[in-house]
Amino acid sequence: MPSDTRPAVRRPFTPVDFQLVLLRRMADHNPDLVDDARHELGASLHDMREANRRWQAMARSPRGRGAASRYRSVLGAPESQAARRIGDLDCEALLWRLPLWPDLRFEVLLAPNGAVWNEWLVRAPGAPAPALRTLDDLTPWSCTVDEAARAFAPARPLEGSAPTRWGLAFAAPDGAVRRREVVAEFTWGLLQRTAVRE
Known part of the structure; x- marks a missing residue:
């Protein structure tokens, strides 16, 4: 019987994969917290490394989507988006919910030309901020x-x-x-x- 020579179907890059990408960078400083979070996602160390490899390949591909389109394709439509002014600069803030951090949102700030200025975790609107005194x-x-x-x-x-x-x-x-x-x-x-x- 001839072997199946069809190319392997690559599964889509999901919000779980994206959270693994965030965790991969955090593992350098807090491996125990990252291990707990990774187990919460039901992912192995290999899954985390593979998610990071695939994300880097998407980000560096000359045929890849722009950063904002890549976030939309992976995370779906933003939970919210709003115009924001930072100093003299007008931008658009896109926010996504990530299950690992329910009180935070992943924020992407877009310049008027659609370029990504910043991408990081921020406190969710309405969520109480931590008491930071000492x-x-x-x-x-x-x-x-x-x-x-x-x-x-x-x-x-x-x-x-x-x-x-x-x-x-x-x-x-x-x-x-x-x-x-x-x-x-x-x-x-x-x-x-x-x-x-x-």
Whole structure:
């Protein structure tokens, strides 16, 4: 009997795959949290690596969709979209719900020409923001870039160590009265770790 030479059908890239892409980058700092989240999604380490490989291939393909179209094709229609003004710039904010982080939304900011300016996790509209008062409150995955910057203003943005990473430098009380200089690292907009400058 002749063997079946039809090409393998590649399954679609789903919202679960996209969440695995976010987790893959976070695994460098918080492997235990990522393992718990990956199990919640019913995914293996291989699934996470494969999702990341496929996402990178889509992003780098010369025939690929633009970033905004890629998000729509993977995540579906945004939960909400609204015009937003940031400084002197007008943009459009698209928000998607991701089951792993029910109190957050994945936000994509689009320039007037449709180019993606920013893509990260933000607090969902109406969801309560965390109480951030001291260093002890800055636990992994507890807050977003914007929330930390507001809670410990003035915060200074820092260049991230890799794409999808951001940093903030600010002063925060250490639980006593003393204020400490802190560097906070974020991946996809979500806090991953802090370091105190001695």
